[in-house]
Amino acid sequence: MKTRITKTLLDSWNYLFDCAEGQEDNAREEFLTTLKREQTPPNEAQQAGLDFEHLVMEIAEGRFRPEFVTDGTVNSVSGEVMGYDRYPKYYAGAKQIADIVRGGQWQVHVDTDVEVDGRTFWLHGFCDVIKAGVIYDVKFKTKSFNNLDLWHSYSHSSQHCAYLRCVPEAYEFVYLVSDGESLYTEAYDRRNSEPIENIIRNFMNWLKGEPELLQIYEERWVVDG
């Protein structure tokens, strides 16, 4: 039996162990929702992330136009309506990222088969941007960086491990993290990324200890045909 596997599932599983104290129930609920492949509307933070990513894409592709706000006057000579350009709140942060990813391809579907302990997993997902051998992932934080310690925030994420496996031609994966104003980057290559096989193996071993969850996984993540 071949089953699907995604970084979202692996990260939601990982969050069971990495979540902040007091968040265990939420983490479990979130993992179950992902495992059951239930569709839920994006929460506020997720929506903010999507909006930010959209803004980055618009700027990178040269489609962004600031909103023109008229001040109610008209140039008496040219007849031109006067006013000013209004930029979105997070424009500065989005532009920093757009300048890096400009020219790259967005939302590239990537996949590969991974063999782990005699089972085949179809690992797949969407890379935010691929450009010249580098995979970029845009992250948005609704909290200002001021009070955060971001160092190695993504070292336990399965995302770079998964996508570097899916795109063997890529030599680096870079998280581009913004709070709408500042940019923090974190880069991984194959030398400092856990092989995805190890992560999948740990996940499956854990699932085997939770037979009901294993059954859900095998039913809902099976690859048709």
Place this chain on the structure above:
Amino acid sequence: MIQEGYKLDFSNQTFGVILYGQPGVGKTTLAMSDGNNGADTLLIDLEHGVGRTNPLHRMNCKVLTASNYQEVKKDLETKEAREAKNIVIDTAGALVEYLKQWAMDTQPGAKDRNGNWNGLKGFGIVKTEMDSFVNLIKTVMNKNVIFIFHADEKVDRDGNPIQRLRCEGSFRNTVWTGIDFGALIQRQGGKRYANFIPDDDNPAKGCHGIEGKIEIPDLNAGAQNNFLAWLFDTARANMQKENDAVADVIKGYNKIMEDVKNMVEGVTDADSANACLKAIGNMDHVLTSKKEAGMILTNKAKTLGLTYKKATNSYVAGDAK
């Protein structure tokens, strides 16, 4: 002057460096290790710590002391600052403190209605000025910039000690973006090391062949204080080698992407899309050009209302079954 990326000359490349560690481990001395007894270095001594270094190692170094940020910035216009190759900020945490005071004194938005520090807006102002200051040194003045940080020893959730950069505001995070090298300076078994290995416990960054844990020459045993000079020279030589080695790869990638864009531009219907798909499949791809080319064609096909059929690996008009 515009140059092809693969033809660049790195012999005058400048770098950004972070050195951090516990007090007394020799960060300031290391920051002055320009191989010229400090003659190529301007030390912005914001914590008045240069007096703790060995006079032999700082004898030729220019030391900038100031009572406020405005003085620091003004002194960067002097001949001494212009002539220095390396500018050391000792410490970056102290510079943020100077900037906070500058913001309080000169920027109305940095204060709340009671005249106290307004952290949210204030740190935004500090960040903007810090970026401008670093840009002035790195880009406008074209200097190597060396940031010294104190190490902040914390514990992770399992109670294990971890090191972080001591600095208020977002700079401790954002500083890594424009930095080439970052090392924890540590003493082990009577020796000193610059640890460039990044992990969850210790922030660090290495590149251009500067990696791992590198022993720092023992100055008490008569070694020359030239660690940074060696690091910069080695990195420049490695950059040139790396660039020469990938020149053909970059040229090949650029050529393919240009060809793909031209081909895709000519796609007008399912037939031309399929011809383009076939041509892309037959190209000798470089780096991620195949994935990117596929995506460019996919996007064009969408605009033409074409549908991709996996079974036949071909495009058909949108309404075709």
